[in-house]
Amino acid sequence: MSLTKTERRQRIKFRIRKTVSGTPAQPRLSVFRSNKEIYAQVIDDVNGVTLASSSSREADIAAQKVVKIEKAKLAGQAVAKKAAALSITTCVFDRGGNLYHGRIKAVADGAREGGLQF
Numbered sequence: 001m002s003l004t005k006t007e008r009r010q011r012i013k014f015r016i017r018k019t020v021s022g023t024p025a026q027p028r029l030s031v032f033r034s035n036k037e038i039y040a041q042v043i044d045d046v047n048g049v050t051l052a053s054s055s056s057r058e059a060d061i062a063a064q065k066v067v068k069i070e071k072a073k074l075a076g077q078a079v080a081k082k083a084a085a086l087s088i089t090t091c092v093f094d095r096g097g098n099l100y101h102g103r104i105k106a107v108a109d110g111a112r113e114g115g116l117q118f
Helices: 007-020 068-083 105-111
Strands: 028-033 038-044 049-055 090-092
Touching: 007 028, 038 068, 038 105, 049 068, 068 105
Parallel strands: 028 090
Antiparallel strands: 028 038, 038 049
């Protein structure tokens, strides 16, 4: 039995979520990547709430005519800025089953530049 690409990614995602969990003190920075856009959320898994979120669809990011990697970096910086406003400085990174390169890495680098530590 061979798995499709999405089934394989889903299994990887479940394997990551077994170990990576967010707390109020150290929430989870979850990244979702579609073909066009990228979304980042800071999540407290204990209470089941999203504390801050950002995406490449936000008006100030979407208005800039740059490549998708640059938009991903801007989304990472935006979510870090929103988390800093809530006095969140550390988090755990959840790559969502994607490989840590390209746009996923750009979000992480942008969040680090914005002041988040993980």
